[in-house]
Amino acid sequence: QKEVEQNSGPLSVPEGAIASLNCTYSDRGSQSFFWYRQYSGKSPELIMFIYSNGDKEDGRFTAQLNKASQYVSLLIRDSQPSDSATYLCAARPQAGTALIFGKGTTLSVSS
C-alpha cells in the first residue's frame, strides 16, 4: 500500500516566522514529490515540486527531499496570514502517473 504521511497539525506560527511542514512516503521507488496548498472548500493549488535530493527554492518556499530517509519537507519563510491553509504533500509512485496525497497539515499564521 503506497502511503504518504503528514502530521495533521494544526501548526501555528506567528507572522514573519518560518513554518516547517514534513512528509514521509512509503514507496521507495517514488521519483517526484509535490506540495499543494488547499484553502477550505477550494481545490488543491500547486506550490512546487521536487525530484532531486537536496533543496529547491522558489520565493519564500523551499522544498527539501531526502530519498534515503523517504522524507520531504516544505519551509515557508516570512509566513503571512494568507499562508493559513492546509498543505498537501503528494508523491508519484514508481509505477503509474497518479499522485498519492497525504492527509495534509493545517497551518495557521497569526498576525
Added chain:
Amino acid sequence: EPEVTQTPSHQVTQMGQEVILRCVPISNHLYFYWYRQILGQKVEFLVSFYNNEISEKSEIFDDQFSVERPDGSNFTLKIRSTKLEDSAMYFCASSEQGINTGELFFGEGSRLTVL
C-alpha cells in the same frame, strides 16, 4: 491562464440515482484524473485516463464508476447508482505529461451530496 473547468459545481441527488460529473481539461494536456475528497479527509485517487483508456484505477473505482471522453474536450465521471458514502467533492485534474515532473492541475471541484 488555461484552467481545468468542472460542472456542476454542486449537485444534490437521491440515493440510487445516476450522476454525471463533467470536466474540460487544459487543452494541450494528455493525462486526465478524477480524485475525490470526503469532507475532512484526504484527497483520494480514483482513476487516470490516457490515450482514450483507463491507465490506472484505485480500489475505490469499482463497477459503479465509469469514465469517458465523449469528444475532444470533455472528460466525464459517471456514478451509476449513488450511495450516501459517495457524498464528496470530486476533483478533475489534468497533466501535460504523466511522468517525472508532470504536475497535476486541478479544477474547482464538483460537490456531490447524496440524500
